[in-house]
Amino acid sequence: MSLAVLSVASEAYPLIKTGGLGDVAGALPLALAAEGVQMRTLIPAYPAVRRAAQAAGMTVLDLPVGVADQAGGRGNLLAFNAHGLDWLALDIPHLFDRPGSPYLGPDGRDWPDNPQRFAALGRAAAGIGLQGVDGWKPQIVHAHDWQAGLAAAYLTYSGEPRPGTVFTVHNLAFAGKIPLAQRVPLHLPPEAATMDGLEFYGALSLLKSGLQFSDRITTVSPTYATEICTPEGGMGFDGLLRARGDAVSGVLNGIDIQAWNPATDPALSAAFDAKTLNKRAANKAALQARLGLAVEPNTLLFGVVSRLTWQKGLDLLLEVLPELIGMGAQLAMLGAGDRPLEDGFKSEAAANPGQIGVVVGYDEALAHMVQAGVDALLVPSRFEPCGLTQLCALRYGAIPVVARVGGLADTVIDANPAAIAAGAATGVQFSPITSMALTQAMGRTAKLYAQKTVWAKMQTNGLNADVSWRGPAQQYAALYRSILQAA
C-alpha cells in the first residue's frame, strides 16, 4: 500500500542546496518511490524555487489556515513537479523572496527574522499535516534539522489527531536558538517555554522541538546516534536524547550514484570502473597538472574536498603538513570556509610548489576530479554526523583516511591485519583525533600504498560497496510503517 509522507526541509537539491541536508532532502524522495512511499517535499519559495515552480507550470493553492494568519494573510503554496520530485513551495514573499543564501543576509549574518521565516515553514507543515492540501493528507510528516523543527511542536500543541512524525538530525551543532520573547508572536503556548517544551538554556530551541515532540528521531549514522546521547557529543541535548531511548536511531546517508559514477562522469579525463582501475592514472596526472603539482605517477597523492571549519579537523592537517612533505607525498586540496585555514593552506602551497596544491572555492567538477585522481582522501573530522566525501571516495577508488567518529566509523573498514587478511578493508581509520594520530595514519597509508596488491584490493572493495540510497530508503520506509503500526 502506498504511504503518503510530507518531507519538510529548508533546502533540497537541485532547487536549492548549501550542504549535505540539501543532498539528502533531494535524493530521498526518489529512492523512497521504489519503496511505495509517495513523498511531497515542502520547502520555502526562495527566488530559485519560485522560478522552478513557474517553469514547471505550478498550481497556486491557499495556505493552510493558521499559516495565513501568522503570515499576515499574505502568501500561497505552489504545487509543481520538477526533477522527479513533487514539490510544495511555501510562497510568502516578505519572508522568502530574497536572493543569495537561504539563511544569511548580504552581511553574511543570519537574517534577523529567521525565527519568523522558519516558524512559518513549521506551521505550514503542521497545517498540511492536520488539514491536508489539495485533497492530499500525509500519514507521516518527516522534518529535517532545526529549520523544520517547529512542525512537531505546532502539530502537538494543536491538540488535534496528528499524523506520525519523524525528525532527522543532520547536524546537532545547529540548535536554532531564538529568544524566549518570540514565543508569543510565533503562536506557541506558555508550556513551550518550559523544560518539557522548547526551553533550552534560557532560550527556545527549534531543534529541541523536533527532538521533544517527534515520534521517532533519526540521525544520519548509527555511530552518531550513539554519540549524541553522550555529554561529549550531545551539545546539551544528550539528556533529552537519552530520555527518548529507543525513539532515537541512525540511518546512513547514501550518495547519488548516477551523479557520482566514474564510468560515465564527464568531469573525468578517463572513465573507469572496478575492472579498469589502471585508467585512474590519467585522472591523477590531470589533477596534478591542474593543481600545479609535479606530475609523478608513483608519488602518493593525498586529497581533501571539504568545508574548511573546526569540525572538519583540517587545522590538524595544516599542523602536520611538514610530515606529509617529509614523507615525499603530495596534497591536492579543494575547500572553502574559515579565512585562517584558507590562508594557511594557500601559504603552504606557495611555499611548497609542486607538492602542495590548493584551490579555495566551491567547484563541483573539480570535486569529482579530486576524487578520481587522488590515491587517498583525508577526512580528519572532529565530529561527523555521516559525511559524504568518504562515500564518494569509495566509489571513485580513492582510499578514505578518516577519523574514527560518526558516519566515518560506520562506512570505512579499517585496514588492520584482520581486515586485510579477510580481504574486507576499504580504508584507514585513526583515533584519537590528534595531529599525532593523523600523522601515523598517513604513515600507515604510505605503507599500504607500497603494497600494490593490498591497495588494489582495497580500491576494488570500495568500488563494489553499496553507497546508494536503496538501503537507506528501505530503512526509512520501514520506520514510517512501524510508526503507523504502533499508532
Ligand code: ADP
Ligand atoms: P558537510 O555537509 O558537513 O559539509 P558532507 O561530507 O556531508 O559534509 O558533504 C559535503 C558535500 O559537499 C560533498 O558532496 C562534497 O563533495 C561537497 N563539497 C564540500 N566542499 C566542496 C568544495 N569546496 N567544492 C565542491 N564540493 C564540495
